[in-house]
Amino acid sequence: MNSSIIIFLRKLVLFLLILVLIDIALGKALEHFYFKMKSGQSSRITYAMSQTNEDVMVFGSSRANHHYVTTLLEDSLQATAYNAGIDGQGILFQYSLLKAMQSRYQPKIIILDLNPDGLEEASIYYDRLYVLLPYYKKFKEIQPIVNVRSPYEYLKTMSTLYRYNYFILPILYNNILNKTDKEDIKGYEPLYKNINIAKLKNEQKKTLPLDSIKVSNFKSFIQDANRNNCKVFVYISPIFKINEPTPTIEIVKEICNKEGVYFRDYSSHPLFKESTRYFHDFNHLNNSGAEVYSRIVSSEIKGLQKGAINF
Amino acid sequence: MLFNSFQFLIFFPVVTILYFLLPHKLRWLHLLIASCIFYTAFIPVYILILIFTIIIDYIAGILIENAQGSRRKTFLLISIIANVGVLAIFKYFNFFVDNVNSILSAFHITTQPLPFWNIILPIGLSFHTFQAMSYTIEVYRGNQKAEKHFGIYALYVMFYPQLVAGPIERPQNLLHQFHEKHYFDNDRVVKGLRLMLWGLFMKVVIADRLATYVNPLYGNVSQHNGTSLLLATFFFCLQIYCDFAGYSYVAIGSAKVMGIDLMTNFRRPYFSRNIAEFWSRWHMSLSTWFRDYVYIPLGGNRVKKSRWYFNLFIVFLISGFWHGADWKFVIWGALHGFYLVFALVTHRLRNDFNQKSGLTKMPLLLHFLQILVTFILCGFAWIFFRANSLDDALLIINKIAFERGPLFSGNNPAVLPYCAIGILILAFVDFKAEYFTGRFLLFYNRNVYVRYLSYIFIIVTLLLIGVFDSGQFIYFQF
Numbered sequence: 001m002n003s004s005i006i007i008f009l010r011k012l013v014l015f016l017l018i019l020v021l022i023d024i025a026l027g028k029a030l031e032h033f034y035f036k037m038k039s040g041q042s043s044r045i046t047y048a049m050s051q052t053n054e055d056v057m058v059f060g061s062s063r064a065n066h067h068y069v070t071t072l073l074e075d076s077l078q079a080t081a082y083n084a085g086i087d088g089q090g091i092l093f094q095y096s097l098l099k100a101m102q103s104r105y106q107p108k109i110i111i112l113d114l115n116p117d118g119l120e121e122a123s124i125y126y127d128r129l130y131v132l133l134p135y136y137k138k139f140k141e142i143q144p145i146v147n148v149r150s151p152y153e154y155l156k157t158m159s160t161l162y163r164y165n166y167f168i169l170p171i172l173y174n175n176i177l178n179k180t181d182k183e184d185i186k187g188y189e190p191l192y193k194n195i196n197i198a199k200l201k202n203e204q205k206k207t208l209p210l211d212s213i214k215v216s217n218f219k220s221f222i223q224d225a226n227r228n229n230c231k232v233f234v235y236i237s238p239i240f241k242i243n244e245p246t247p248t249i250e251i252v253k254e255i256c257n258k259e260g261v262y263f264r265d266y267s268s269h270p271l272f273k274e275s276t277r278y279f280h281d282f283n284h285l286n287n288s289g290a291e292v293y294s295r296i297v298s299s300e301i302k303g304l305q306k307g308a309i310n311f
Numbered sequence: 312m313l314f315n316s317f318q319f320l321i322f323f324p325v326v327t328i329l330y331f332l333l334p335h336k337l338r339w340l341h342l343l344i345a346s347c348i349f350y351t352a353f354i355p356v357y358i359l360i361l362i363f364t365i366i367i368d369y370i371a372g373i374l375i376e377n378a379q380g381s382r383r384k385t386f387l388l389i390s391i392i393a394n395v396g397v398l399a400i401f402k403y404f405n406f407f408v409d410n411v412n413s414i415l416s417a418f419h420i421t422t423q424p425l426p427f428w429n430i431i432l433p434i435g436l437s438f439h440t441f442q443a444m445s446y447t448i449e450v451y452r453g454n455q456k457a458e459k460h461f462g463i464y465a466l467y468v469m470f471y472p473q474l475v476a477g478p479i480e481r482p483q484n485l486l487h488q489f490h491e492k493h494y495f496d497n498d499r500v501v502k503g504l505r506l507m508l509w510g511l512f513m514k515v516v517i518a519d520r521l522a523t524y525v526n527p528l529y530g531n532v533s534q535h536n537g538t539s540l541l542l543a544t545f546f547f548c549l550q551i552y553c554d555f556a557g558y559s560y561v562a563i564g565s566a567k568v569m570g571i572d573l574m575t576n577f578r579r580p581y582f583s584r585n586i587a588e589f590w591s592r593w594h595m596s597l598s599t600w601f602r603d604y605v606y607i608p609l610g611g612n613r614v615k616k617s618r619w620y621f622n623l624f625i626v627f628l629i630s631g632f633w634h635g636a637d638w639k640f641v642i643w644g645a646l647h648g649f650y651l652v653f654a655l656v657t658h659r660l661r662n663d664f665n666q667k668s669g670l671t672k673m674p675l676l677l678h679f680l681q682i683l684v685t686f687i688l689c690g691f692a693w694i695f696f697r698a699n700s701l702d703d704a705l706l707i708i709n710k711i712a713f714e715r716g717p718l719f720s721g722n723n724p725a726v727l728p729y730c731a732i733g734i735l736i737l738a739f740v741d742f743k744a745e746y747f748t749g750r751f752l753l754f755y756n757r758n759v760y761v762r763y764l765s766y767i768f769i770i771v772t773l774l775l776i777g778v779f780d781s782g783q784f785i786y787f788q789f
């Protein structure tokens with residue numbers, strides 16, 4: 001082999017070695033500060049995945065997060081509760097969260113709130129699973145779900161830095177300032193304003209076909225929870241305006257019937273439908289709406305549970 | 312296969328190592344097979360289109376060289392018709408049908424509308440078609456000998472680094488390089504890898520990050536205000552530059568590693584002081600293609616002034632149409648043609664204004680203003696290029712002009728800071744290269760520690776804030 005190739009290879013190996021060391025060292029530092037965060041969405045995910053021990057857990061997106069008042073659930077069900085709803089996340093994230101949680105303990109009641117279009121094709125929900133990358137090595141159970149992001153996700157996550165891709169600013173912000181402008185009551189984040197109809201744009205949302213991966217993850221969610229004696233209640237919480245039952249609602253109804261799981265669709269409930277009093281924006285109830293809705297849900301669960309679960 | 316994909320991270324070193332291990336006489340075959348694998352990673356069946364044009368142009372080249380008199384022209388025409396025909400069928404057929412249907416319906420001619428052809432545009436069709444055409448034209452002009460080796464000619468069209476998005480090469484520059492024996496050259500390999508690293512950085516850290524802000528806004532114009540759309544338009548100016556120049560750097564770099572030099576495609580275009588200069592720095596391989604094969608044959612500037620202006624305008628109109636089968640691209644091209652003609656017509660007036668206003672006595676300010684005006688003109692034209700439709704483009708312009716409001720902060724609050732980090736690094740690198748050539752060197756610094764630190768900084772930034780979902784390059788659609 002000619003000498004210039006040998007020199008090149010020697011330099012390349014040295015460079016790659018330095019790079020690997022930096023990746024490990026910097027990655028470890030980021031890991032340390034990531035898991036030290038006491039505010040922000042990431043700290044909520046960390047808590048939900050590795051510290052929760054509540055009896056009642058709420059799963060879902062931002063709609064779950066703003067719609068289920070944890071204290072009301074606790075009072076009504078006489079049990080501890082935590083709202084693990086995370087902005088912009090879908091069933092893939094929620095199933096990962098359940099898997100991580102079940103590796104530590106079993107909640108007794110799970111309220112799973114789905115978006116009316118939650119099981120439809122939308123690649124953005126795959127991209128958004130990046131929020132789970134910091135937990136990839138800690139919770140082996142979530143790896144198969146996170147791997148659906150791309151065919152090479154397993155190889156990419158070998159880089160420690162990659163697992164903190166996109167987190168450098170939240171880590172800096174939350175470690176230095178360590179404050180949040182959001183009110184967090186056991187995971188529930190209330191919204192206080194009322195919807196401004198003048199700002200609503202009249203746009204028809206296109207219905208997309210169902211995503212088979214999301215549907216199968218939803219099924220697995222229910223089956224895993226049932227297998228571990230968690231009682232699952234599936235809800236679709238109110239939305240300001242919805243025209244017709246979506247494919248998601250139809251399939252969720254079908255699966256819940258088959259699996260013997262309680263399902264209730266409140267998306268077009270007359271009490272909330274187009275109510276400027278109860279909505280903060282098109283997709284989210286405000287605190288008044290959330291309180292009314294949470295009371296309905298908790299009394300419903302209480303009624304169903306009477307005598308069935310000993311807290 | 313995308314340069315910013317994981318497959319390429321495996322493909323590139325494997326192909327390069329094998330290239331240097333193989334004897335010279337087998338290298339063309341190795342590169343040709345690699346290029347086929349690279350291309351078929353998109354939609355395999357489209358390789359048949361490539362094979363069709365390769366066979367036609369290969370035969371045409373030999374026939375042109377051997378023929379005499381008007382027969383040479385006939386063979387050239389056959390080759391051009393075959394190439395343009397492929398483009399017309401696969402790229403412009405549905406555009407043509409759509410316009411015919413619109414005209415028929417406008418005149419209330421009640422016939423059955425012509426059916427559309429349900430087809431996906433083959434990746435990089437316009438690029439390899441133009442490169443193939445430049446071969447037969449140069450053979451016809453006598454500037455290039457016809458290539459007798461079919462495999463080498465096929466490699467000229469299919470060479471994977473520049474197959475799907477250029478640079479659009481000329482046979483005089485590229486063909487002979489496939490016949491030459493390339494030895495492993497440490498300096499050259501390192502230079503190539505540096506270019507690739509910077510190209511990837513431009514794509515993954517800057518372009519794809521900016522896209523996360525631009526796409527939601529341009530995809531839903533009616534929901535956003537003018538302030539946000541103005542920022543999105545500014546971001547798009549940088550996004551398309553980083554996307555395309557980034558691609559070109561990776562292409563040029565990966566070819567350089569193997570000892571093959573491709574032509575420069577970008578030279579910091581947003582430092583241009585006028586539109587003519589912009590086009591001498593932006594997508595240079597296409598600009599020179601149009602100059603050599605359309606503008607000069609039309610008479611260039613050696614004609615009457617009115618004809619000269621017409622030549623310029625028509626070239627840019629065609630260039631717009633080359634980019635896409637949509638009126639918005641035609642308008643984008645027409646705008647650039649108009650800018651150029653307007654600049655020529657008002658040249659003296661503008662000079663007088665600069666003198667009378669005293670701007671000529673402040674060369675730095677004048678320089679800055681010229682760059683700013685050129686950037687704004689380009690940005691305005693990019694609106695048509697990026698908007699999803701002509702209606703959207705007009706709505707964006709209207710909103711930018713009249714509708715103020717709070718800035719959309721993106722689907723994630725960290726998007727804007729990440730965009731800013733990428734833009735600052737780009738501004739630093741390009742500014743330094745433009746005005747401080749040979750100074751403050753990073754990748755090229757003599758000190759090995761500075762060099763290594765620069766590489767590591769870029770790679771760490773790439774891993775920490777890059778977008779890793781293998782976003783497609785914008786110019787692939789052309």
